[in-house]
Amino acid sequence: LxxxxxxxxxxxxxxxxxxxxxQPSLLERLTANAQVSPWFQWVARAQSEGRLDTVLGELGYNILSTLKLNGFENHACINNTWLRAYGAPFSTPDECAGAIGWAKGFATGAHQFxxxxxxxxxxxxxxxxxxxxxxxxxxxxx
Structure with a gap:
């Protein structure tokens, strides 16, 4: 934009x-980052195994495990309200389309800057x- x-x-x-x-070195830095990031490693593996759409299409249910891959640490704040608040925007696979598309774009190299x-x-x-x-x-x- x-x-x-x-x-x-x-x-x-x-x-x-x-x-x-x-930034001319952005792709190199993102690639290096992906080598050490549990989230990006999972995204690449899930895409190659054909599971990415299915798993991310259920973010309303598995949002906490997804956030854990990204380093979520404060377990004390997790309660039913927290789970509903984070999961509500992702109730259906259609509502997860943005999350799926972003992850898939990374896994397939489709992101263009x-x-x-x-x-x-x-x-x-x-x-x-x-x-x-x-x-x-x-x-x-x-």
Missing amino acids: AARHPDRIRRVISINGPAPFG EMPDAVARQAIQSKPALAIWGMADRTLHA
């Missing part, structure tokens, strides 16, 4: 995620930006 419509962006806030905006032109780069570089990163994140290592 920022590469195509920089005029629509007021600020950039990135939370534990790459902000791929013309647009390279901004000089005008878009200049416009975005002039915007306020904030990056928040948990150094203990097991999914996307800093």
Whole structure:
């Protein structure tokens, strides 16, 4: 969106995620990250075994195990309300389409990051930006 419509962006806030905006080494870093990330290792294995769609299509039921692969640690906060809150947006396989598509795109190498032109780069570089990163994140290592 920022590469195509920089005029629509007021600020950039990135939370534990790459902000791929013309970074030439991004693919190398993501590939290296996938080698040590339990989540990305599972995604690749599940896709190769034909289980990715089925498992992620039931996120409403298995959201906690999915979050555990990503490093979720605070078990004290888990109760029925917590489980309903995290699982509710993923009640059906159709509601899981975004999660499935994102994971499948990674596993199949289908994700493409647009390279901004000089005008878009200049416009975005002039915007306020904030990056928040948990150094203990097991999914996307800093």
